[in-house]
Amino acid sequence: MEFPDLGKHCSEKTCKQLDFLPVKCDACKQDFCKDHFTYAAHKCPFAFQKDIQVPVCPLCNTPIPVKKGQIPDVVVSDHIDRDCDSHPGKKEKIFTYRCSKEGCKKKEMLQMACAQCHSNFCIQHRHPLDHSCRHGSRPTVKAGCSPMTASESKPPGDFLALAPGGLAQRLRYWFTQLM
Numbered sequence: 001m002e003f004p005d006l007g008k009h010c011s012e013k014t015c016k017q018l019d020f021l022p023v024k025c026d027a028c029k030q031d032f033c034k035d036h037f038t039y040a041a042h043k044c045p046f047a048f049q050k051d052i053q054v055p056v057c058p059l060c061n062t063p064i065p066v067k068k069g070q071i072p073d074v075v076v077s078d079h080i081d082r083d084c085d086s087h088p089g090k091k092e093k094i095f096t097y098r099c100s101k102e103g104c105k106k107k108e109m110l111q112m113a114c115a116q117c118h119s120n121f122c123i124q125h126r127h128p129l130d131h132s133c134r135h136g137s138r139p140t141v142k143a144g145c146s147p148m149t150a151s152e153s154k155p156p157g158d159f160l161a162l163a164p165g166g167l168a169q170r171l172r173y174w175f176t177q178l179m
Helices: 072-082 162-179
Strands: none
Touching: none
């Protein structure tokens, strides 16, 4: 043995295996091998102090106190029958926001209010022109269309009329002026 002090023997009476990475039980403070480190595996006498589990109601997600000697499943069942705030028979509606467009019966999960008239609409009617919105002072445009005219979209001068080589020269000249 080159390292006689390395590792510890398992504290389980039937094991006593030399373990180089022993696990110390946080309840009884003894060293155990990988097979006996759990409370149940070494029958820890102090496990009741550390191994406390609080059941949570699956419907309302509240922790339910369990007294010593009670079965957690029975306590949770009693909570669901008497004290639970959730109503298992009643489902919550997901699609609650109804479209305000006349004749449309669609409902959405999320509220989509018009910025001008503040009414709620479905995805199809969410834009002001799609629901014939007459509120607000700004001119409205169809979805995806730009309010600019064709003359506004062109840069000044004959910039686009240049050949590709001329465009590169123009850009180089412009960048040198900036520097």
